[in-house]
Amino acid sequence: MVDLNTAMAAAAGERQKRLADEGKERKKRRSGSDLGIEPFDPVKHVSKEKAETVSMWLVIAFSVVISLLMRYVLMPRTTVEKSDILYLAPLSAILVIPQLHRMVLPESLNEIYTKGTWFKAGFLHTFTFLAMALLLVNPPMGDIVAPQLADKWVLVQDENGELNFSNTKGANSALTWEVESGSRLTGDIWLLFGLADNVNVEGANVTVELTNNAGTDLAISNDLGFWDSNMDAINNNTTSKSGKSRLVPHGDLDQKFALLLGSDLSVGEHEITVTIVEQGDPWENTRVYEWSLKVVEKLPVQTAS
Known part of the structure; x- marks a missing residue:
């Protein structure tokens, strides 16, 4: 015998299950429009793809023209100190991209474009301009960097043919040389030292200035005779463990410099200023190195009393 309450509970559970199944069936039968999905239109899709392709090539062509104007019109009329305009002006051209589309392309294409189109066009213009700028300002299209120190510099003491080498030093460094008390x-x-460049290192004008207590003297011109005469000694004292020269690591591609700073330098600090000037394309490229030689007396040895 079935209890009345039990029968009613079973009937209610069966009814809820049936309603749930019917709800699932109705969801399966809903159309795409009921679910908020737009119907796929092949013709409209093809038109949108064509419009996006036209926009892409228009932006690329626009960016290339802007880059060429920057390099060959704006850059020669700009100094290094005011070179920020070379990037700010071309990148600000992003603002005219929508208007460019409206001026050049037909209305049938413009009505397809949305804010997302301008967002993608802005990124495309930015990266196209940066890529073109790198190509146009570097060799062989341009040269905006002066020659630089190939690796290290070194001082050599020549006492009647006997050579003493200091430690090799980097681009920005100081050197201390100890001498006997009361001596020089x-x-x-x-x-x-050696200079390296990516175009023509021999086209640079290099001057070396020595400043000390005696005043300022311009070092004499490059004397490669000293380097050639002492090639073996220089190589033996400036070659790394890997067998590469610390002065001219790129071999014949680097320009060698041997400059006589003076004779019998007094105790004190000697400032060495190396100025490199090169006529680049389109600017005059300049680089300055400042090195320091400190000649100090050795401390006297104290004997135990």
């Missing part, structure tokens, strides 16, 4: 850094003191 005797002999001829030579500065050796």
Whole structure:
């Protein structure tokens, strides 16, 4: 015998299950429009793809023209100190991209474009301009960087043919040389280094200025005779463990410099200023290195009393 309450509960559960199944069936039968999905239109899709392709090539062509104007019109009329305009002006051209589309393309294409189109066009213009700028300002299209120190520099003490080498130093560094008490850094003191460039390193004008207590003197011109005469000694004292020269690591591609700073340098600080000037394309490229030589007396050895 079935209890009345049990029968009613079973009937209610069966009814809820049936309603749930009917709800699922109705969801399956709903159309795309009922679910908020737009019907796929092949013709409209093809038109949109064509419009996006036309926009892409228009933006690329626009960016290339802007880059060429920057390099060959604006850049020669701009100094290095005011070079920020070379990037700000072309990148600000993003603002005219929508108007460019309206001026050049027909209305049938413009009505397809949305805010997303301008967003993608802005990114495309930015990266196209940056890529073109790198190509146009670097060799062989341009040269905006002066030659730089190939690797290290070194000082050589020449005492009647006996050579003493200092430690090799980097681009921005100081060198300390100890001498006996009451003495000087005797002999001829030579500065050796190499310059590297990606175009024509020999086209640079290099001057070396020595400043000390005695005043300021311009070093004499490059004397490669000293380098050639002492090639073996220089190689033995400036070659790394890997077998590469610390002065001219790129071999014949680097320009060698051997400059006589003076003779019998006194105790004190000697400032060495290397100025490199090169006529680049389109600017005059300049680079300055400042090195320091400190000649100090050795401390006297104290004997135990």
